Amino acid sequence: MPDELLSRSFEVRGRDFEKAGEASTEIKSLLKALEIDPDVIRRTVVVAFEAEMNVVMYADQGTVSFVVTDDDIGIRVADRGPGIPDLDLALQEGWSTATDEMREMGFGFGMGLPNIRRNSDSFTVESQVGEGTVISSRINLDGVA
Amino acid sequence: MKLVDIAAALDCEALTPLDGVADIDTVVASDGMSEILAFHTPGAVMLTGLTNIQSVRTAVVADVHAIIYVRGKQPPEMVRQLACDKGIPLLSTQLGMFESCGILYTTGLKGAM
Numbered sequence: 001m002p003d004e005l006l007s008r009s010f011e012v013r014g015r016d017f018e019k020a021g022e023a024s025t026e027i028k029s030l031l032k033a034l035e036i037d038p039d040v041i042r043r044t045v046v047v048a049f050e051a052e053m054n055v056v057m058y059a060d061q062g063t064v065s066f067v068v069t070d071d072d073i074g075i076r077v078a079d080r081g082p083g084i085p086d087l088d089l090a091l092q093e094g095w096s097t098a099t100d101e102m103r104e105m106g107f108g109f110g111m112g113l114p115n116i117r118r119n120s121d122s123f124t125v126e127s128q129v130g131e132g133t134v135i136s137s138r139i140n141l142d143g144v145a
Numbered sequence: 146m147k148l149v150d151i152a153a154a155l156d157c158e159a160l161t162p163l164d165g166v167a168d169i170d171t172v173v174a175s176d177g178m179s180e181i182l183a184f185h186t187p188g189a190v191m192l193t194g195l196t197n198i199q200s201v202r203t204a205v206v207a208d209v210h211a212i213i214y215v216r217g218k219q220p221p222e223m224v225r226q227l228a229c230d231k232g233i234p235l236l237s238t239q240l241g242m243f244e245s246c247g248i249l250y251t252t253g254l255k256g257a258m
Contacts, residue, residue, distance in 0.1 A: 017198075017199075024202075024206060028205065042206070042208055046206060049182065050179065053199075106197070109180065111180060115179055
């Protein structure tokens with residue numbers, strides 16, 4: 001088992017656009033303090049930020065958690081919300097069910113889940129309509145997928 | 146290219162101090178923050194019409210070095226304050242996105258996408 005170096009969880013509230021992104025920028029600060037490779041930090045924080053914004057835009061409430069081991073960084077974002085009826089569509093770049101309010105915040109252009117997948121070395125998304133969504137991502141510390 | 150030279154090329158108003166920014170060779174331009182995150186290049190300057198707090202948070206996440214708001218847009222004070230706290234200079238140009246990108250393209254800066 002790899003050694004755990006750091007773990008933390010953040011609560012995220014739906015529709016709280018002013019605080020949206022605070023958890024991810026805090027994660028960035030914590031990872032920088034561990035002197036992790038900047039490209040690995042950037043990929044990790046893009047994953048966290050996109051998933052956090054999805055919680056704020058679509059869900060009632062969610063939790064952003066991350067665990068750093070000496071092998072990789074694991075990000076898990078679980079929300080209580082409407083869920084995703086068609087995951088294949090949601091993973092297509094450009095597909096979006098965003099409202100005008102979401103787009104005014106600069107998000108909801110159908111790039112969120114694709115960006116999470118692109119920056120992950122491994123990635124899963126599980127969703128139950130009417131219950132919520134869980135996104136899990138791993139980013140290798142050696143930067144090799 | 147130095148940020149002050151980019152500011153001069155677009156006739157920008159500086160909304161925060163411009164000190165301490167490394168040379169810039171790349172431009173990312175979009176009102177969609179996920180577009181910036183998808184094609185980010187560390188150390189780029191970001192052109193956008195989006196002035197809310199997510200413009201600065203996206204810049205932090207994508208390691209963008211400075212933000213230029215187009216069409217003369219001005220961010221709210223809390224956005225300016227967050228940018229100061231994070232060390233990300235903010236500028237504003239009266240030019241639109243198309244003109245701004247065109248001018249910067251002719252200076253030799255490259256796009257990230």
